[in-house]
Amino acid sequence: MTLMWNNPTIPFTVSLAEKQCVPGRDFVFVGDAFYGAQRFSISFVQTSSGTRLFQLEFRFDHNETVLNANFPEGGWGEEERHPLPLLMGRKFNIEVKCSTDRFMIIVDFQYHSEFVFRFDMNKADTLMIEGDVNIQSVQID
Numbered sequence: 001m002t003l004m005w006n007n008p009t010i011p012f013t014v015s016l017a018e019k020q021c022v023p024g025r026d027f028v029f030v031g032d033a034f035y036g037a038q039r040f041s042i043s044f045v046q047t048s049s050g051t052r053l054f055q056l057e058f059r060f061d062h063n064e065t066v067l068n069a070n071f072p073e074g075g076w077g078e079e080e081r082h083p084l085p086l087l088m089g090r091k092f093n094i095e096v097k098c099s100t101d102r103f104m105i106i107v108d109f110q111y112h113s114e115f116v117f118r119f120d121m122n123k124a125d126t127l128m129i130e131g132d133v134n135i136q137s138v139q140i141d
Contacts, residue, residue: 003140012129012138016044021103021121027096031135033060035088040131042096044124046072053119054103056096058086060132067105067115082113091136 005014021044033040041057049072057066067080085107086092095106098121105112129135 005138006136008129008135008138010040010129010131010133010135012127012135014127014138016125016127016140021098021124023098023100025098026139026141027098027127028137028139028141029094029096029129029135030091030137030139031133032091033058033086033088033133037088037132040129040133042094043128043130044121045126045128046119046123047126051119053121053124054115054117056094056103056105056115057131058084060084060086060088065113067113069118077118080113080115085110085112 005012029042038061039057039059041055043052043055045052051072052070055068057068059066063084065082065084067082068076068078070076093108097104097106102114102116104114129138
């Protein structure tokens, strides 16, 4: 079953209660970062603890992509930095693909990076998108 949201207002938050991060699940984001954008993020959150189990952040102000997670007791883990594959004002397609132990990140149909889970991703119950971005669609397959 596919779930889809068109032109969501940012910040965007949706419950993942019926769509946990399980192997084979894909999250697809289509949009563009507007001119003058500083950064935007896509986060998988466990709301009961406030933990961002995974955060994918595109930082135009530093020309990099950062993958990370924070801890229930506070503080962030070690940042995994990668080149910024996006251009302000240009449409993008970002796929976050779930496997048994990691996310694979595909940007504009090209492999970008992987993030090995630091926590049990089945505890992710919320998807959040924040920052300087226009999103045309969010799709969960």
